[in-house]
Amino acid sequence: SAVISQKPSRDICQRGTSLTIQCQVDSQVTMMFWYRQQPGQSLTLIATANQGSEATYESGFVIDKFPISRPNLTFSTLTVSNMSPEDSSIYLCSVGRGYQETQYFGPGTRLLVL
Amino acid sequence: AQTVTQSQPEMSVQEAETVTLSCTYDTSESDYYLFWYKQPPSRQMILVIRQEAYKQQNATENRFSVNFQKAAKSFSLKISDSQLGDAAMYFCAFNTGGGNKLTFGTGTQLKVEL
Numbered sequence: 420s421a422v423i424s425q426k427p428s429r430d431i432c433q434r435g436t437s438l439t440i441q442c443q444v445d446s447q448v449t450m451m452f453w454y455r456q457q458p459g460q461s462l463t464l465i466a467t468a469n470q471g472s473e474a475t476y477e478s479g480f481v482i483d484k485f486p487i488s489r490p491n492l493t494f495s496t497l498t499v500s501n502m503s504p505e506d507s508s509i510y511l512c513s514v515g516r517g518y519q520e521t522q523y524f525g526p527g528t529r530l531l532v533l
Numbered sequence: 534a535q536t537v538t539q540s541q542p543e544m545s546v547q548e549a550e551t552v553t554l555s556c557t558y559d560t561s562e563s564d565y566y567l568f569w570y571k572q573p574p575s576r577q578m579i580l581v582i583r584q585e586a587y588k589q590q591n592a593t594e595n596r597f598s599v600n601f602q603k604a605a606k607s608f609s610l611k612i613s614d615s616q617l618g619d620a621a622m623y624f625c626a627f628n629t630g631g632g633n634k635l636t637f638g639t640g641t642q643l644k645v646e647l
Contacts, residue, residue, distance in 0.1 A: 420580075450633050461624060461637045462578075509576055515633045521568065522635055524578035
């Protein structure tokens with residue numbers, strides 16, 4: 420497994436602002452992923468963060484709204500831009516080491532947008 | 534389309550008893566991995582057990598075991614000797630295709646009663 424940390428653990432933000440969430444892993448990993456979990460819902464994949472290249476976004480998610488960085492094999496950030504109350508969710512990062520490997524999740528960032 | 538169905542939104546079990554959570558999935562892939570994750574109130578996603586589709590033998594992890602029926606595309610989780618700490622939301626997921634993408638079910642909320 421891997422030890423994964425996320426910052427911040429929670430935040431309350433105003434409409435129209437942006438928040439950057441950090442995900443740090445204690446070892447090098449090939450794959451990093453960002454998920455959103457809306458209240459009472461399951462997890463939905465936002466994007467796959469690729470080291471050294473652009474992130475790959477899932478249908479319904481765009482780079483302008485959720486820009487992602489992956490500067491090295493242990494770190495990634497997700498920015499939630501121009502926030503609205505509909506963005507209130509838990510955002511989770513996860514990591515995997517290879518094709519169809521198990522994904523391990525960070526503790527999540529609980530975001531409330533007023 | 535790849536889908537995961539958990540038909541039991543809520544389940545209850547008495548402490549020390551056994552409970553089975555249901556999961557069915559649909560995929561055209563022949564090679565994939567299946568997972569059960571647990572999400573307690575802390576919101577941390579915790580891996581419970583995983584099953585490789587090419588293995589006929591059902592996976593077990595201490596009190597947790599699966600009944601994997603590949604032809605029926607069924608992947609149920611059995612929890613034996615239930616404990617209060619097992620109370621959580623349980624998500625079934627599978628890993629499809631290249632890129633490690635996880636598809637999640639809608640979850641089953643498990644309550645453990647004294």
